[in-house]
Amino acid sequence: MNYKSFWHLQNNHSEIISESIEMPNSDKIEISSLYSSISLGTETIVSQGKVPPSLHEKMAVPYMVGSFNFPIKYGYSLVGTNNNGALIHVMHPHQTTCWVEEKDCFVCSEQSDPILATQLANMETVINAIWVSDVQPNQKVLVCGLGSVGVLLAETLRGYCQAVVYVKEKDEGKVAILAKNGFTIAKETDAFTLSFHVSTSEKGLQYCIDHAAEEGKIIELSWYGNHPIQLNLGGNFHYNRLQIISAQVSAIPLIKKNSEDFFSRKKLAEKLVHTIPIRDYISLIPFEELPYFFNHKINTNFITVVKY
Incomplete structure (x- = not known):
């Protein structure tokens, strides 16, 4: 065959x-x-x-x-x-x-x-990130990097979690589409208690660090392979006691292992991909x-x- x-x-x-x-x-x-x-x-x-x-x-x-x-x-x-x-x-x-x-x-x-x-697989990554973030309704959040996972995450945070979603993206074509679809484009004066980084670049992660509010959390979904990155942790990172939390791997987060498994997460992912635009x-x-x-x-x- x-x-x-x-x-x-x-x-x-x-x-x-x-x-x-x-x-x-x-x-x-x-x-x-x-x-x-x-x-x-x-x-x-x-x-x-x-x-x-x-x-x-x-x-x-x-x-x-x-x-x-x-x-x-x-x-x-x-x-x-x-x-x-x-x-x-x-x-x-x-x-x-x-x-x-x-x-x-x-x-x-x-x-x-x-x-x-x-x-479904990308949405499972989104679900993991949402679970570890403890995002709340009406919370002002940032999604930095709007590729395949980033755009699913932004729409899910807005539609499923009822968060107020700001986006940061360097591609002007994408920015225009995101603005047309009702997302607020992040400004230099904005600060966030919760950010999701999905740009796979050190500049994107640095942006999240530099625009984090006091004791803000940054959920890191990017994966860099063997490419080292450089970050400036001497300013806002320590001064505001920030957290960078990984959400890349597919394992069920510890906080959900007693209530969720791979099948229940897949069923939720199937529901979300058909209800989120x-x-x-x-x-x-x-x-x-x-x-x-x-x-x-x-x-x-x-x-x-x-x-x-």
């Missing part, structure tokens, strides 16, 4: 490769891919070989093939149908047909939109264009989803 998969072969060189499998294991479920989501920050780091050796084991994802030293088949959050026509979400690299364990499959509701369902932030690209997308570092607005 033939299928196609997306590989990073070396630093900044990616290709779609035709592969074949003689007899898929009878205990595996066959998934015909419809859409998969690109996690641009993480996948770009992988495509450039910037995952630190010390994190190779922790950064491995389900059904990944190869190694972070290249070649590697990497990616996650894929949506397709099984042989019964049910819509399935599974953590899997970009591939036209997949064979996966039943335990790894999340069966979406019959009303689920397959394009929106690709954002995110469809207009999504851009589709054909599977065949994935190599060009990564090799030429195409930067589409907000969320990029692959169509098979």
Whole structure:
């Protein structure tokens, strides 16, 4: 049986490769891919070989093939149908047909939109960040960096948490869209008791530090791979007794481990992606264009989803 998969072969060189499998294991479920989501920050780091050796084991994802030293088949959050026509979400690299364990499959509701369902993994990251932040209704909060996770986070904080959301984004095109959609653009005079940093840049994190109010919390969702960053912690950070809290990893936060699990979080994520207005932030690209997308570092607005 033939299928196609997306590989990073070396630093900044990616290709779609035709592969074949003689007899898929009878205990595996066959998934015909419809859409998969690109996690641009993480996948770009992988495509450039910037995952630190010390994190190779922790950064491995389900059904990944190869190694972070290249070649590697990497990616996650894929949506397709099984042989019964049910819509399935599974953590899997970009591939036209997949064979996966039943335990790894999340069966979406019959009303689920397959394009929106690709954002379940990103929404789980958003949920983790919200859980550890203890955000309150009507709290003035900042989201710095409006990529795929950032825009989901901003809309969820506004619609689900009822927070007053300010945004900071350097891309002028995105800023115009965010302003049109009712978000307040942060000014230099603003200060925040709670900030969420998602820009994957030291400048963004420094902005959050410099614009934090007394005893403010900064929830760090960016991941930098092996790229070191420099921060100025000599001023506002200590003077205002700030906290920087990581929310990057997928594990259930300790404060929720007695009441939530991976399944309940996934169900909440499914509810949120279908109730929070995110469809207009999504851009589709054909599977065949994935190599060009990564090799030429195409930067589409907000969320990029692959169509098979």
